[in-house]
Each structure stands twice: as structure tokens, then as C-alpha cells.
Amino acid sequence: MDLILETLGLAASAELLSLNPPGWGGNLLRGLANSLQIAFGAFGFGLLIGLFGASGKLYGGVVIRDLLAIYTTVIRAVPELVLILILYYVGTDLINKASQMLGYGRVEISGVVAGIWVLGIVQGAYATEVLRGAIKAVPQGQIEAARAFGMPPFMLMRRVTIPAMMSYATPGLANLWLIATKDTALLAIVGFSELTLETRQAAASTRAYFTFFLAAGALYLIVTLFSGAVFARIEKWARRGQPSLRGAHK
């Protein structure tokens, strides 16, 4: 192994990337773990907002529908970076005001929670649109049948709407998950030590920019490709029982 690296001229890079302290590999992996943690949290939070947002847009009253339209339009028109800063300051301000009113001092907010809150609200706007489209694609008769049997709204959602819309929603949700993993990089700018910031620190202190940025790129790419495979499995599962369209349109 060492001989191969030596002949390829990669020994120096391997040393820089090694997992033990003189190398920076451990820091990169810790950054990756942080990134994934935030991406998972934000995706889940966004999905929750999206589910309520989509139901509100489809079945809510006129005021709720207009407010949700404003939410999705504004979030999708303003850069994530600007939203992250606004939501970060608003969130920390609100929490500090609340804790001061309750008689506690200033609270230090953990980066993970702030990241999940900020990216979750951004993801929620996109998830609302994805899920709204998916719910609308569910044949109306299925929902009407469930209502006719007297299913309460939550049971209807859990038993009929969500399973039936899964196959329409998975491609959009897969895209959203990839956006979530890549948007965690933006938290580097507010100083949260996720993969991109760890990489930059490692690169700046060793001057080996190419090595570290390429290594981080490879890590992100592995996450992307792996998620692609997982979502392909999920889509296949969600489409079980549906007839294949292959060769139908020729």
C-alpha cells in the first residue's frame, strides 16, 4: 500500500489525510458527521413543515392559502445565504428575549440546532411545493372513498394520502435531500464547523489546498451517489404494484 502511494507521488497527501492527529482526516470526518446530522434534521423538519404546508395549501382557508403562498414565494426567491443570516439572527434574538423574560440569562445556542432550524425552514418551502404536487396527483376518488367510510383527517392522511403519494413525491424529495446536504456547506459562512469549514481550516494551515478540497469533494460525492442509490430503492418500493410503463409509449 505504502509502495503504491509512494510511486504515485501521493505519499504526502496520504499523510495529510491520515486519521491520526498529524493528519487532518479525523477533522474532515467529524465535519462530515456534523454536516449529515444537520442535513438529516433539516430534511426531517422541512418534511414536517411541508406536510402541513401542503395540506394547508390544498385544504386550508383563503387566508392560510395566501400566507403559505407568500412563505413559499419569498423563501424561493431569496438566496439561502441571506435567509440563513436573517433566520439565524432572528432565532437567537427570539430565544434570548424569551429566556430573559423567564429570568434566565443569555443562552448559547448550539450550532446543530441553529443549522437545523435555519435550513429546515428553507427546506419546508420547497417540500411544501413537492408534496402539494404529489398529493394532487393522488386520484381524487381514493380520498373521497376514505372520507365516505368516515375516516378522520389524520387517519386518512396516514393510511391513504401518504402511501399513495409516495411514488410521486420520492423524486422531488430525493432532490431536496441532495440540496439539504449541499446547503449545509453554507453554514460554514456563519462559522459552524461542518465539512466545508473544517476543510478550509485544514487547507489553510497546511497550504495543501488541492488535496483537502478534492478530498472533501470526494466525500460529498460519495454521500450524493450513495443517497441516489438509496432513493432509487425507496422509489422502487413506493412504486410496488404499479404497472411498469417501459415500452408502453412506442
Add this chain to the structure above:
Amino acid sequence: MTQWRALLQPHRIVLMAIFTGLVIWCAFALRWDWVPQYAPLAVEGLWRTIWILILTSVLGFMLAIPLGLAQAVGPWYLSAPAKLFCTIIRGTPLLLQIWLLYYGLGSLFPQIPWIRGSELWPYLRQAWPYAVLALTLSYAGYEGEVMRGAFSSVNRGQLEAANAFGMPRFTMFRRIWLPQAIRNVLPTLGGETILQLKATPLVATITVVEIYSVSSRVRADTFIVYEPLLLLAVFYMMIAGLITLLFRRFEEQVPKR
């Protein structure tokens, strides 16, 4: 006419009144005394944001056409690299790409003597060529995938008809294949251009002075947090609205069947 009537529903009038009240409250309760001092810088920053957006979208789209064509109909030795390029661009964060190009190439170039001696060196020492390159490659990567779908969705009969008339291959591409491909994906391209607008503030991290970095500077100089950010959000919404209108104009040119 009907559009205006939709705005006059009672609940919308109430919402608009609340919104107007919010705007008036913002105008009086928040601090705007820093605006005159930073206005010239902000105009310059806004101009640079728009300029970067247009330049990188046009260059990126020109790169996306061969990328899409190679993936749609190219032989494997062209389609495989094109696909690899699109996967890498789409699979890694843009911020990482920008930093790789700026810090990576930027630290590599000074070590190569003939680059230091060349005519291009004064430009390569600045940040904006790297910003433009990174944003162009990113747009090309995303659009290459869109154009792949667009090229393969053009009706086969159209191309066969052009062939039957003895049209040369390039004329056929220019007159029939490309226009129809672009028409099919105009709405997608509009959305992608707004995404590109939203990517431009990232170049502020490599010291390019555009509208986002002006707002950061106001925040750093005066410790005013919300006002510059709110104004910035309004600017971005206005540019996004303009892009939407522009693409709606383009889409109106497409004859409907």
C-alpha cells in the same frame, strides 16, 4: 381585469393593509440613516451582481449545449466525460467548488513562472475571474442535464424531415433541433436562472464586491443587523421577479398549439 378583481377579495384587502402597516412600521421604527452613506457602494454592488449573473448564465448555457448534446446523442467517449462532469458539479456544494478554484488554482498559479510572466497575470491575481469560472461551470453542469432531456425530447420526425430535405447537419441543428429543445425547457431555464441568482452571493466569500458583501460590510461597520439584510432580501426578490417576467416574455413567443 379579472386579475385585479382577484386582488380585491376582502381577506386580501385586510392582508394588504397589514402588509402596508408592516412596511410603514419598518420605515419609521428601524434605522435607515446608514443608507445615504452606502448607496453608491450598493448601486455598484447591485450592478456587479446583475453583471455576474448575466455573464455566467450566458457562458454557462453555451457550455451546456455541447454537454447536453454529448449526453443525448454522443458516442460513449463524449457522453461519459460529459456525464461525469455533470455528476461532479451537481454532487458537490458550489461553495466548495468556488473555494477549490480560488484557493487551489490561486495558490498553484504563482508557482508556475510562465503564467506569472504572461499578459493574463494581472487578471489572475484578482478574485472575479475565479468567481466567474466557478459560477459558469456550475450553471453548465446543471443546464447540461436539462439540455440532455431537451435534446432527446425533440420529435424524431422533425429531424428526419430536415434530413429528407437535404439540410446540412449544422443548419438542421441551428434551425430545428436547438430552437425546439430550448422552447421545451424555457420554464425550467427560468427556474435555474433564479437558482443562479441565488448562488451569486457565494462569491462574496472570495472577496468579490457585490450586493451581498455590501450588506455584510454595513453590518460589520455599524452593527445594524436586520435592516441591511431586509433590504438585501427585497433586492433579490425584485431581481427574481424581473427574471420571471423576462422568461414569461420568452415563453409568450412560443406559438401554442
